[in-house]
Amino acid sequence: MSVPYHHGNLRNALIAEGRRALEEIGVHELSLRYLARKAGVSEAAPSHHFAGKEGLLAAIAADGFRDLAALRATIAASDETALSKAYRMMRVYVEFAQRYNGLFELMVGPRIVARDSYPELSTEITKSFRLFASSVEQFALEKQWEEQSLTLVTHAAWSVEHGLATLILSDRMPRSDKPLSIDQVVEFSISMFLSAVAAGASSLEDVIRQLPDSETAPKWGLKSDL
Structure with a gap:
């Protein structure tokens, strides 16, 4: 199921989807392409918010430490x-x-x-x-x-x-x-x-x-x- 989002919160939606994916498929299988598909956006969309996969992982980890x-x-x-x-x-x-x-x-x-x-x-x-x-x-x-x-x-x-x-x-x-x-x-x-x-x-x-x-x-x- 795609994560509902509106203009301006795609980054948060991708982080939330990434957290779910970590529990399901693990960090090694997680990719920007995978999250784009889950969020129902183009494969290029996540790259506007994260500097590659490591940038994505850093954002997800930061969200975890924030919680x-x-x-x-x-x-x-x-x-x-x-x-x-x-x-x-x-x-x-x-x-x-x-x-x-x-x-x-x-x-x-x-x-x-x-x-x-x-x-x-x-x-x-x-x-x-x-x-x-x-x-x-x-x-x-x-x-x-x-x-x-x-x-x-x-x-x-x-x-x-x-x-x-x-x-x-x-x-x-x-x-x-x-x-x-x-x-x-x-x-x-x-x-x-x-x-x-x-x-x-x-x-x-x-x-x-x-x-x-x-x-x-x-x-x-x-x-x-x-």
Whole structure:
């Protein structure tokens, strides 16, 4: 079925059709010609809105990050606790990946090589990440982590959510020989990470001191004014 559109919104119609196509045929089969046919326009029409297939894919990925950022903005604007916001920020990333498998693969995968060449995409990526990072940082600050450690805390949180999403989408988690539900693993993994943040930097230092090469490990001390 063709996507209904009027003069001026063909670009949005093609992006919407492209998102549907990602879930049905995948990124490799998606083309400007395919979308033109779906939208009921000439094969040349999409080229007026996108700089080739990669330009199209960048626009679709930007649209995905825009939707993810909107979900995160709602969480950020809520009256929930810092802990709850951090948890939901991480969980919504995994849920978004599960719901939009093909789109998510495009958003985070290697298909778009020159991401920085597309300002719209860069802007939406940054917006989504900042909403996520701010919530994790706020929770860490409540638990007396030093500001110099916040970037590492955020990257650790990112590793958890992204690791969960990619393992789930690649059908590698949970293992077939382990009787676990995906929801169990997601809830436990995010909660375990946040419990480590809640325990504070001193707890992490205790663990590090027991690890090999602990003498060269960086220290994550508590705020100096406490």
